[in-house]
Amino acid sequence: MVILFVLAGLAAFAVLAGMQWYMWRRLVRDTTARPGFVRRAGAVVFVAGPLLMFAGVAGERAGAPFWLQKVLAWPGFMWMALSIYLVLALLVGELVRPFFLRRRSKLTPTEDAGSAEALSVEPVEPVEPVEPVVLSEPVESGKSAEEAPARAEERAEPATPSRRLFVSRIVGGTAAAVAVGTVGHGTYGVLRGPRVKRVTVPLAKLPRGAHGFRIAVVSDIHLGPILGRGFTQRVVDTINGTQPDLIAVVGDLVDGSVEDLGPAAAPLAQLRARHGTYFVTGNHEYFSGAAQWIDHVRELGLRPLENARTELPGFDLAGVDDVAGESEGHGPDFGKALGDRDRSRTSVLLAHQPVVIHDAVKHGVDLQLSGHTHGGQLWPGNFIADLANPTLAGLERYGDTQLYVTRGAGAWGPPVRVGAPSDVTVVELASRQA
Template sequence: MVVFLLVLIVVLALLGAVHWYVWRRLVRDVTTRGSLPRRLGTVAVVVLPLLSFAALGSSRAGAPFVIQQAVAWPGFLWLALLLYVTLALAVGEAARPALRAWLARRDARAAVPATAAAPATAPVPVLVPEAAPAAETPAEPAEPQPAPAEPAGPAPAEVSRRLFVSRVVGGTAAAVAAGTVGYGAYGVLRGPRIKRVTVPLAKVPRAAHGYRIAVVSDIHLGPILGRAHTQRIVDAINSTQPDLIAVVGDLVDGTVENLGSAAEPLARLRARHGSFFVTGNHEYFSGADAWVDHVRELGLRPLRNERLEIAAGFDLAGVDDIAGESEGQGPDFVRALGDRDRARAAVLLAHQPIVVHDAVRHGVDLQLSGHTHGGQLWPGNYLAELANPTVAGLERYGDTQLYVSRGAGAWGPPVRVGAPSDITLVQLASKQA
């Protein structure tokens, strides 16, 4: 508990410092004191982070779903904007001195006196008659002259240059951040694109050569992504005509009561050997058992630490997510894989890539996972690398290959930058073919 409080204090302090920096560069430095833009900017920098906290906590606090939807858009989008406007302003700091120096040199060249170019004329001598010498009188002491006053502040030209530079850098940073977030949001709302990957497996029989598994993860239905998002995903998957569909966790961010209707298009998924589902960590934030029952009603088969034989000639297994351990429902590899025939190829559905080491020990040939979102918001991929063996794509661990999807939705901000959403069509290749 003490560690949690310390981490919370550090995070809040960091957020406070970042918001102060953004306020200083985008509000104070580009507006005049007491002006309406400064007042509005100050209010925005106070209200927007409060909406972000509300968006993050409203679901777990049990707020009405309409309230969750009302705060989600501004609250989550502000988090993405804050990230990229801060990065853009930080880059702009390097440009400030150079821009101000260039303006100073330009102003100095323009301020050359016009008289400097005019030719000098010789003075005309004037004859004045000599006056009679006057009686010497004692010279009066000269009155002391006041010292020149020190300037009270920067010259008006310097103030003007600072304001101009602040507005150029701040405006550019805001435009870059808004463009980045806007394009990233468009990518999420447009829906995921199909990615095709061929995975050769030594144990797959000739009959399974070319077998197609549609892998979709991290759909994240919630206050922002709803039924239309699910329908786009279903249409994209069905267009590939897969042999099997694997939904590998983090389907939802909310309860069945609020999001059950948003998931209903999943009932229209079509594959020759059916659709399968394993839990992700977010299911355990949203009522995992209720969601397992609901997806079963929609025609998906949950694999909860169990295995079945696919007619094409390989085993398909699925394990619960690690987050379920707090509820006694974590992954059980012995139950799912312990007594199988290891001469057959095994494909494992597991939400988090980190369990690949267990998969290696149990002779899994291919693990299909999600969870990472590919980092979702650059440079988040570097943070994701610290916690996951693979962030996206196909890699080998011993005799086990691990494929990690970037996911079809987004958590928090409905924005992706540098990690476009995907649905992956994994095609198995038999070395006997």
């Protein structure tokens, strides 16, 4: 097992090193005429970038001093996102590069003849005069042979060094502009805060009195060295602006300790809903000291549901610990949360990861609310995330159980989203008896 882990690590390192070398070659070496300061500076950038990326991830996971995490996070995580889109843009550039490098010239028949004479053997003089035969193209009626245009032949010529340099600069510059623009737009989409999404979910057993009950679902805020107190305030203002009946925070609230991120989480105390705010752990809470965070969010006015259930007007609300807590003896316990309930009542389950949907089905859950996937966060990462989760984002049905997955409000690693906009979802419960 250890050997496989080491081999996987070496393979990942080789792929990353290959990506950095490829970007350096196309963006630095191929766009400079000769070795010099620019190439040396480019080499420094493409070595320092991945080192900062590794240091940013390692510093966060190892609990480095928070000031150091903040110093490393921005350049390291932004390089992570930029590398993805630089490589993708450059690969597209490989498809168009040959068309720009191929130069075609047109040679007239006279020029072709001259070339042929230079390569042919001198002809032997004939003994008797021979009437010359002239081969020509068909001539339109009313035009002489002299007026007919000469046919030219096209021949591809290899690109000169100056042309290759010019094409490399055009392709490399375009790829860099596309990558920077994509990452910049994706960063703005995260930092401005999540947008509100509204979904109506009909539930067969929901009584008429609970028709229209609105649950504001927020997940994956990921407070840390990049997203801090200001971001929390934007999320809180967005949620309160929807005037929900209940707020569900479904995990991955933080990436760090209470000591470092307590001030960043403080605006959560401003959350307001008629039936309160509930919280369940995500996998990142178990990287950050889950027990301390559970106590802290309780002090902020949120009610943790640790494999527990509460009865609300019209339905039961349950919550389970994240599967990452199993290593600490705090994984999901569906029997404890749902085992002795009245199954004639509607049940809504808060669970961070969508993968527990099959347990929810077994226990007769009507609606599961989850996050975790980020909707893929960075295209084309959505294809990988879709393979690892039963539902990537949105509402789907599994037997008699419905699963809704929010894309989340924040971002892990790079504060960038491409093709997966952040959201706070207002889930409105609908009674079929209404």
